[in-house]
Amino acid sequence: MAHLFGTQNLKALGGSRIILDGINVSVEDGDRIGILGSNGAGKSTLLGLLSGVRKPDGGALIRRDGVEVAFLTQRDPETDATVLEVIHPGKEAHEWASNALIRDIHAGLLADVPLDKPFNQLSGGQRRRVSLAKVLSQGLIDGHPAEVLILDEPTNHLDVEGVAWLAGHLNLRFGGRGNKARQSGALLVVTHDRWFLDEVCTHVWEVIAGVDPGKGKPQIPGRIEVYEGSYAAYVLARAERARLAEVAAAKRENLLRKELAWLRRGAPARTSKPRFRIDAAEALIANEPPPRDEVELVKMATARLGKDVLDLENVSLAFADGQREKVIFSDVTYRLAPAERVGIVGVNGAGKTTLLRLLSGVITPDKGRVKQGKTVSVAVLSQDTHELDEIADLRVVEAVNAVAPSVVIGGKDVTASQLVERIGFTKERAWTPVADISGGERRRLQLVRLLMSEPNVILLDEPTNDLDTDTLAAMEDLLDSFPGTLVVVSHDRYLLERVTSHQLALLGDGKLRHLPGGVDEYLRLRANLETSVNTSASGATETAPTTSKTSTAKADRAAQKEMQKLERQIDKLATQIAEVDAKLADVSAILNPTAADIEIMTELVAEAAQLRETHEELEMRWLELAE
Known part of the structure; x- marks a missing residue:
């Protein structure tokens, strides 16, 4: 495989902090690399360095002559140009419409986006998809597509269908999933969508955050660990590395105990001991690697849940959409059972969040009713974290203490400060004002405040936003042990299939539909629906089959x-x-x-x-x- 680019001892600073140092990686033709890491570890910084947008503070980026890079950042441009001008600047319609890959990009990302609308008038999700379409289209019209695609969180604002489309598109272009590559080159992508990683990537780079010990001690910069294979292979390999590290740590601990015991023997001071023995003991301590930032989410007590939980009975609901009425639900009946675990998927605007608002009692239906059991205690994790704005002046510990000063875990009282430390906040971050913590930390704080209210019904609306893979795994482990009823709205199919036992679909027709075949069945239904709509639009007519009862019985x-x-x-x-x-x-x-x-x-x-x-x-x- 041809070499595309590589790095030599790359270094990046953030003020006085060393974000990354000693980074030596290479990218070959055909590589599809997924980049993981905790929030703030330096993933976006790494992409900026590899794309050439950010200059390194040390080391070098060495790129083969002629290699073109297309880079999707997390920040969308500010412009009043139209959508078409943003994606295909200076190009006529016939130039881009004649390219099959570009038509596929338009169909996959821009079906609901008016191409003549100013970019600044689009919604946040639409802007994100336009930015992604621009990067994916770069160079395709001229027949010289960018050899290296670098994408920072491309699955944000994409629904299940959109993520599946993006995976298929990238596999088609770069030869994934048995496809013959349409072009040479490589893909580097930062994403927390584990299904996407498994579907597309051949390597995983994990960015390990640096550590600042403080008190004049030298900083330990961030680094990269490289794994062969997709996300599933990465999890297996990481578990094996952890096991080997435990063995090495046990040996180190035995040596350390022997050295320290020797140093403490006898009355004479340390200086009377042979210097090489003292140096050996200090080296054992100095070389001890920093522990990973562990995230521990704990099982909370829940109120007893009776036979009746939440029932939708003949519910109908519609909203005004311009000059017409948009039907969200039409005569829907559904009963949530005790300890039921259900995932909700659907197209944007079909009513997923509205369904959760109905179940939580925030809104009432136009017709029918939502019946709630007497012992039900509902908690809702919303899509954003705006509710934390009201307590922005509180510190993290104080924000948890405001819900409850303590909680019983495993038969013991755990204080708010102890709990905050157990869910991944260091002592320094625990006393940081809520206004100053990161998006991932806000999400973590939001979740633990919700759990401390001890609900028996949890409604989760896009719970994976801003969470890294380690926190996601910890959250899933927690939800596995939650004994109450769980309703999850998410575009993350890995999460849905992991924590729910069955799924329901909202297809925009006002009905709730069971999905015996899970998310795959939903994608087939959507594809069939699109096909039937396209057929109707072209004026095609279908003739009902006139199969006899006899032939039907034979088929059965x-x-x-x-x-x-x-x-x-x-x-x-x-x-x-x-x-x-x-x-x-x-x-x-x-x-x-x-x-x-x-x-x-x-x-x-x-x-x-x-x-x-x-x-x-x-x-x-x-x-x-x-x-």
Whole structure:
């Protein structure tokens, strides 16, 4: 593979703080790299350096001659130019419309965006998609597309459908998922969308935040750890690295104890000891790497939930949309059960947030009613964190204490200050005013304040906003143990499939639709809907089939026969998956694995993934036949 660019001891400063230092990475033709890291670790700084937008404070960026880079930043431009002028400056319609990839970009990102509308008059989500369309289109008209795409949070403001489209588009361009590459080059992307990472990326770079010990001690700059494979492979490899680090730490601790015990022996002062022994003990302490910023989210007590939770009974609701009425819900009935875990997906404007506002009692329906059980205590995590503006002058500890001074965890009282430290705030950050904390920290604070109110029904509206992958994993672990009812609205399909047991769809027709096949079924429904709309718009007509009752009965029998065959295959695959998982557990339990053990583990992981993929395909076919 051809080399595109690389770095030599790259360094970046933020005031007196060393953000990154000693960064040595290379990017080859065909690489698709996902970049992860905690909030504030330096991911956007790294992209600025690699794109050439930001000059390094040390080291060098070495790029092959002629390599063009297209860079999507998190900041959209300020301009009153039209959408078309922003995306294709100085180009006529026939120039961009004749390019298949550009037409795909318009269809995937700009279907609801008026192309002649001034950019500054668009909504925040529309502006973000226009900026993404501009970067993806760069150079395509002239036949010289940018070889390197660098994208900073491209999945922000994209719904489930939009994220799936972007993954497919990038795989088509750069040869992912078995596609033949449409162009040479590489992709670097910062995103917290784990499904997208798994679908697109071949490598993961984790940006480890630097540490400032204070009190005159030297700073430990941020660094990059490189992992082969997609997000799933990264999680596996990181777990193995953590295990090996624990073994090394245990050995280091034993050495440290021996050295310190020796230094303390006898009455003479330290200076009477041989200097090399003192140096050896100090070196053990000095080389101790800083611990990772752990995020611990804890299970709170919840009020007892009765049989009745929240019921929508024949609910109808409409809003004025210009001079016409937009129907959000039409005669919808749905009953939330105790401990039910449901995910909501849908197109923008279909009513996902409105549904949560109905369930929480913020708004009332035009017709029908929302019935709430007597023991229900509802808590809502909204899309933004504006409610924290009211307590912006409080410090983080004080903001938690304002909800409750303490909470019972594991039978023990935990104070607000102890809890704040356990959810990832250092002692310094715990006493930072709410007005000065980062977006990810605000989200974390918002979540813990919600949980301290001890609800038994939680409604989450886009809970993944501003959270890094470690915090997301911790939040999912918490939600796994939440004993109440959970309703999640999210475009993050990884989260939906991880924490909910089934999903519902809002397709814009005023109805709630069950999705036995999950998010994949929703995407198929949307694709079919788009196809039918396009067919209607072109004036095509469909003729209803005139199949006789006899032929229908034959088709039913054939479907039942195939379903029975599928059931046998599904059962057999389930047994095989269980056997492979058991073997994998045995190999993973080996304390000191050899290279052969690791190779076996890798083969078992691949085999399990293949079996699960086949199992899922058969289940989807069974569901299609059942319908």
